[in-house]
Amino acid sequence: MEALHALQTDLATQAHHFYHWERQQPNKTYLRQPVGSRFMDFSWGEVGRQARIMATYLNALGLPPHSNIGLVSKNCAHWIIADLAILLSGHVSVPFYPTLTAAQLRQVMAHSGCRVLFVGKLDNWPAMKPGMPAGVHGIAFPNYLPASPSPDPDLTPWETILNGYEPMRDSPLRSPDDIYTIVYTSGTTGNPKGVMLDMKAVAAFMKAVEPVGRLDVNDARYFSYLPLCHIAERNVVEVGSLITGGTVHFAESLETFAGNLVAARPTHFLAVPRIWTKFQLGILAKLPQKRLDRLLRIPLVSDLVKRKIRKSLGLNEAVFILTGAAPMPVSLIQWFRRLGIVIQEAYGMTENLGGVSLMPVDDSRDGTVGKLYEGMEVKIDPDTGEVLTRADWLMRGYYREPAMTAAVLRNGWLHTGDIGQLDENGYLTITGRVDDMYKTPKGEYVAPSQIEFGFADNSYVEQICVAGQHLPQPVALVVLSEMGRHTDRMQVTRSLESTVNVLNPHLHTYERVKKVVVVKDQWTVENNMMTPTMKIKRNIVEKQYEPHLEPWYSREETIVWEE
Template identity: 85%
Template sequence: MEAIHSLQTDLATHAHHFYHWERQQPAKIYLRQPVGNHYIDYSWGEVGRQARIMATYLNSLGLPPRSNIGLVSKNCAHWIIADIAILLSGHVSVPFYPTLTADQLRQVMEHSGCPVLFVGKLDNWPAMKPGVPNGVHGISFPPYGPAAPAPDPGLMPWEDVLKNYEPMLDSPLRRPDDIYTIVYTSGTTGSPKGVMLDMKAAATFLKAVAPVARLDVKDARYFSYLPLCHIAERNVVEAGSLTSGGTIYFAESLDTFAKNLVAARPTHFLAVPRIWTKFQLGILAKLPQKKLDRLLRIPLLSDFIKRKIRKGLGLNDAVFILTGAAPMPISLIQWFRRLGITIQEAYGMTENLGAVSMMPVDEIKDGTVGKLYDGMDVKIDPDTGEVLTRADWLMRGYYREPEMTAAVLRDGWLYTGDVGELDENGYLKITSRVKDMYKTPKGEYVVPAQIEFGFADNNFVEQICVAGQNLPQPVALVVLSEMGRHADRMLVAQSLEQTVSALNPRLHTYERIRKVVVVKDTWTVENNMMTPTMKIKRNVVEKQYEPRLEPWYSREETIVWEE
């Protein structure tokens, strides 16, 4: 492929790749938007036509060069078209999470200073709308299907722009030092920060990952459902498709997720650990572990079962299966590997374009997050154990936050906030977050993540947070899985006690779990207990339950049920 070849020799930007495929395969389907039982398809040529018209419109607004343009929507075809339009117009794409409250949207809109906002597929735009500052020019995506909400009359309809403006005829390229996008972090701790990424960083990153990300696969297919405003989905789905000339399939809703995934049969698939856990629990609900183990020991049946499971998930054609955004238990990775599903764990953060290391598919080293990418340097701070990264694709800094930038970018190194180890073969192991570690009243350090992994094999547990900074011993707060919620309470309690009994002897005395508290409510994005990428907001969870930790700790029983 010409574009892939150029990637190996030059610093080809997203714009280079888009122009190439727009010219080479204008009739090929690029975006597939599900609506009920059918798809609305957009070819590369049609995406180019709409993006070029929208770029003309943006430039007709008289904005200063390289203005920040906001984008708030769930994943959909026009998210990609709008992002490409912003790229072609010479402005800066600033995407926001579609789950923001009005106050959260106002915070990032005011901080970024966006004069224009694309508004797309959202659950409750009327509730979010008050967060848009006065004077912002809004553009609405076209509705998908008759069930879509009525358009906001205060927004410029996408279709009106297409009717009244002409496509941009030239194919402008951007300077390497131009800011390509500002990505606001999901804010697991504190306020979101706007990470500035430039054209050179994005192109250099693509050149580094192309050899291992299977971007040369013919007729590549991508399935988009994790927030596109997050760096992982932006890289794997958007950048991957632009580079490979592949097709993006979207999930219509949570209810249709499984059906949409099977229809897409992606060649490239990214899922966060919680999704993999849900897949596992779904499989075990149909095939209990003992029966599955028995079938996998029978040679002919084993191959049949593996093929059936892969096909049932929609992963029968997948050649690149990735997990990231949060740590994944080794046992879960190994469980899927037994089924013929090899999940490659990747590690990175928005500030280094999400690209530090990835597990090689043919040189797996469990317990690590893989090997460093070519061009990525890592060193471990000898005093704190913090992981420091250096590469040509680091962020330029935090938008309008010079002091925050100076705190994490020092002498060309990015201080990640993660604690880890690097072995002689270039494999990186992440052991904790600097901010997640806490001291007991006696001064010993507790690393919650390592304790939480001890519950990974208990299928009654879906979510866990180890807390208890002011207690003599840690307490494990757990949310039960669907399987756990439907099981007999005594059976669940016995299972949790067995997990604690097996785990505690492997821990230091001060790390041993004293109580397991089964909480009533699931932690979700909607109740602010999780980020949009399904990472638990540890500080929010701890604050929620902190007043009750001591009374729970004082109870006689090991397993406590929140009433």
């Protein structure tokens, strides 16, 4: 591929790649923004023009060098243009989740010290606005729908800047030691931490991905819908498109998601396990498992069914299909593999750029999270079983948090907080979190995640959290899937009892599930039970149900329904 060959002599940064494609294919579509039934297309040249004008504007504000600049928006074309503008202007990009409350925005804005904030596509900016500190200069993305109101008359409109400034003429390159971005973690426990990632770290990881990331695909297409402020989406979509010169398609809304995905026909696609589960349930709603199994046993019909399912999802041309951010049940990976959808599991965290391991497409080892990237070192702490990582792409540290940095970065090794095992072939297995483990009243340690994995095959269960630190045996709190919510209660009860009966003999006595509680309310980002990346906030969930655990535990039945 031209870009890779042209830039292999150096550790190329995002700026190198952007300048290359801006020059080589100025008229090719880079960003496709759906607006109802039409698209707003932005060519590489037009993205460059707008980013360069915005960079001129940022530099005209008289900010100190390497100032932190915030960005809060759902995924859209101008998210990437703004991020590029910050990069070209020499400042530091600090993206925030678009689901933050005013109090949460205030906390990360104050902590990061951002002097400027890009405000984009949001559900309720007026509710979030009180979290914007006084004195911060705001810039509003343009409205994709002409009839929609301006996000805020106090913000400087994007179009005003485009009409009032000239594009930056030169193409500056940043020092390898410059901070490229500060990524705030999604905050499963406590306040989010600002992970500082420098230019050389990102460039080193981009180099490590080249042999395994299918960056040689012609006409690469990406579908962006998971939060771009999360390291996984930013790596796969933004960085991936900059390396390949590909096209990024966006999802307009939750309601148009399926149609937008089919229209995009991505070659590279990332989904978290919960999305894959929803895909599976959607397929089974139209084609029940018994009928699907029967059709897949008929050779000619099997191929036809597989093609039809892949096309209905929009994945018929996908060559690099990923899952990450949370553990993926092996049974779910195998289920999709039968349909010809080979999902590669990736493992990492923001602090190591999400780049520890990737499942090889031609040598899957189910139950592991894949093989270490070239250049990534891993060792297992002999006392705790914790996974330690070392590579050229570790974070610089936590912004303004030296004590927190020292607690996880020791002697060049990043302490991940995950418990795992590494085999002789470089395949890594994650078995839990150090912080999730708890001690029973009798002193035995319980790893909740290992118990939770045992419910992965039950299609009536969408979310699960094992709790009961002060009880003799664990209690499994479950949220039903859509299928479970529309199934007779007695049938769901029998299914959950069967899962418990199959699972418990494989666990230590003190780990065996005593009760399964079907809770009434779903756990969502909106009710603070989940992070924006769809991870359960275990401590919040446990606190919510703590007063009820003992009464539920004392009930006679194994499956308890919250009334």
